[in-house]
Amino acid sequence: MASWDELPLKYRISIRAYRWRTIADTPWATLRVPLGRARVALVTSAGLYRPGVDADFGTREGEVISARYLPSDTPVTALAIGQTSDAFDRADLLKDKNLALPLDRLYELAADGTIGEVAPRAVSFNGSMVAPGRFLKETAPGIVDALLADEVDAALFVPV
Amino acid sequence: MRSVAVTLRAPRMLAVPFPFGRALGAPGDADGQRHVLRALLSMLDAPGPGPLLHDYVPR
Numbered sequence: 001m002a003s004w005d006e007l008p009l010k011y012r013i014s015i016r017a018y019r020w021r022t023i024a025d026t027p028w029a030t031l032r033v034p035l036g037r038a039r040v041a042l043v044t045s046a047g048l049y050r051p052g053v054d055a056d057f058g059t060r061e062g063e064v065i066s067a068r069y070l071p072s073d074t075p076v077t078a079l080a081i082g083q084t085s086d087a088f089d090r091a092d093l094l095k096d097k098n099l100a101l102p103l104d105r106l107y108e109l110a111a112d113g114t115i116g117e118v119a120p121r122a123v124s125f126n127g128s129m130v131a132p133g134r135f136l137k138e139t140a141p142g143i144v145d146a147l148l149a150d151e152v153d154a155a156l157f158v159p160v
Numbered sequence: 161m162r163s164v165a166v167t168l169r170a171p172r173m174l175a176v177p178f179p180f181g182r183a184l185g186a187p188g189d190a191d192g193q194r195h196v197l198r199a200l201l202s203m204l205d206a207p208g209p210g211p212l213l214h215d216y217v218p219r
Contacts, residue, residue: 006180015164023169028208035204088180096187105184105193114198154204156197157170158183 011087021132031153033116038153040110041119042072043143045127046093046100046160047082050074057082057126065135067125067143072118076103083160085128093160100160119152127160162213171210172203177218185218195219 007015031038047057049068058064063084070079076097081090093099106118123143129135147155165173176196178185184193199216206212 020164020167022167023211026169026171026210028171028210030208031204035201038204040201090181092187093181098190098193099182099184099187102184102193102197105190105197108190108194109197109201114201154201156200160181160183 007087021136033153035115035154036113037116039117039119039151040106040115041147041150041152041155042101042103042106042122043155043157044101044122044124044160045083046097046124046158047084047126047128048076048079048097048101048124049082050078051080056080057084059084063129063131064126065129065131065139067123067139067146069146070101070122070124072103072120072122074103074122076101082124083126083128087128088160100158102158106156116153119147119150119155121146121150123147123155165213169211171208171212172200172206173211173213174200174203174216175213176216192219 048070049056050070054068079097081093098104101122101124103122109115110117123146125139162175165175176183184196186192196216203212203214
């Protein structure tokens with residue numbers, strides 16, 4: 001995993017002092033179908049969006065906590081990065097958006113039978129937020145509803 | 161970061177040895193990215209209950 005040493009000093013200090021939320025009772029679910037028949041969705045916190053189609057994610061000062069629902073046939077090369085954190089180097093993500101939203105890879109795994117199919121939509125939000133409570137209350141339920149509406153069997157979250 | 165993952169207690173988590181912003185590995189490395197996804201997907205068949213935190217073993 002990424003390590004503390006990679007972060008600028010200001011983030012090392014603030015993250016160590018941050019009061020992380022924790023899941024008291026970790027939910028557990030198993031696949032209802034074999035993986036080779038499962039519909040799999042991707043969720044990313046990279047704040048990826050379609051310029052000219054989706055609203056962007058604002059600035060760190062005026063953060064947007066809503067999610068973007070990206071049709072899974074969207075070329076990843078057409079996506080822009082709306083993550084407002086400056087704590088990581090964007091250079092590699094700019095070269096290959098699959099590092100945050102591996103849609104191309106997931107389609108390849110569907111083609112070789114590893115999974116059944118790619119869900120029709122991927123979910124994207126800006127993981128750099130100072131108000132996660134609002135996100136959990138106002139945004140997360142909508143994401144769950146969308147995944148259920150798409151009859152997703154499993155969702156893979158790529159944190160950025 | 162491992163300490164954050166342990167705190168958050170999500171059902172299934174895969175610890176990868178890559179820098180921030182590169183959860184799937186290196187840009188353009190399709191084989192490597194698929195390998196990471198396969199490792200993550202394999203956790204769907206791992207016995208519970210969670211939280212499960214597995215270490216990714218690169219190829």
